């Protein structure tokens with residue numbers, strides 16, 4: 001049974017704590033958060049220990065693996081320290097907001113052999129995964145276009161947004177990864193436009209709340225990602241793959257599968273899931289299972305550190321394109 005330490009017990013860390021505690025293949029040993037009350041609350045709920053330093057996890061020889069779910073700017077430091085301590089790492093996305101820091105971290109952990117997985121949970125969503133497998137199995141012939149719709153129900157608070165790194169690196173990072181996952185081919189060119197259509201205060205901090213991103217692979221296939229920080233009908237997450245022999249669509253699941261037909265509407269369905277914790281619940285559980293399996297089998301897990309780095313390269317290119325109005329070429 002893999003013994004875990006958890007860094008960060010905020011919005012997503014608390015959910016991961018519950019998932020780890022409920023997973024029969026692992027044991028959540030201890031939780032550290034700089035906000036001691038957050039660690040204590042999660043620990044009490046999950047029958048784990050709240051500890052008062054990162055070292056208490058890193059130096060605990062009973063702990064095999066760490067889940068890094070703390071604030072983004074702590075990820076690289078904690079990855080490096082965990083790898084030095086010989087702990088397998090499952091780290092939330094993004095690895096960091098600064099590509100130079102990610103590159104330095106890559107060098108620091110190179111050759112360690114310690115398993116590192118990045119928390120691109122959407123790869124484990126049953127519908128998105130089935131679409132990816134069908135694409136790879138050639139069910140729609142050669143993939144020509146991929147269209148990702150990614151709309152949040154409402155923008156996060158300005159406190160969060162002002163340190164988030166911007167829409168391309170904070171929000172669209174999942175979509176960049178999902179696009180790479182479905183294609184299995186790298187993108188070589190990125191063009192993006194962003195607008196402030198939801199909240200002028202988001203523009204005032206130099207960010208955008210609405211964006212369209214177009215990317216091209218070396219073989220000429222195209223991907224379009226459309227992101228909004230506000231969506232009147234809930235959390236809208238759809239993937240459409242179009243190929244020479246057909247189309248695959250991963251649509252929005254609803255909490256219940258009942259359609260209502262009436263004189264004013266046909267096939268009206270219940271509202272969408274509110275946000276990511278509900279919509280992607282299965283995927284957060286599955287990513288831990290995949291990590292545990294890889295660590296137990298002594299192989300590197302996937303998505304790997306390099307997937308996190310590649311997604312950030314695309315995010316930076318999109319940000320640059322939106323700023324300059326020019327398409328940006330991308331290489332390794």
Ligand SMILES: NC(=O)c1ccc[n+]([C@@H]2O[C@H](COP(=O)([O-])OP(=O)(O)OC[C@H]3O[C@@H](n4cnc5c(N)ncnc54)[C@H](O)[C@@H]3O)[C@@H](O)[C@H]2O)c1
Nearest residue numbers: 008009010011012013033034035069070071072074092093
């Ligand atoms: N995969 C996903 O779907 C998903 C969704 C939301 C957030 N995230 C990512 O998860 C991370 C956390 O996001 P969140 O929404 O939970 O943020 P949050 O602000 O709610 O929580 C972050 C927590 O980290 C703690 N923290 C800060 N520095 C720390 C340190 N050095 N050691 C231990 N704890 C520390 C904070 O006190 C806070 O409790 C971010 O990197 C974010 O991008 C991923």
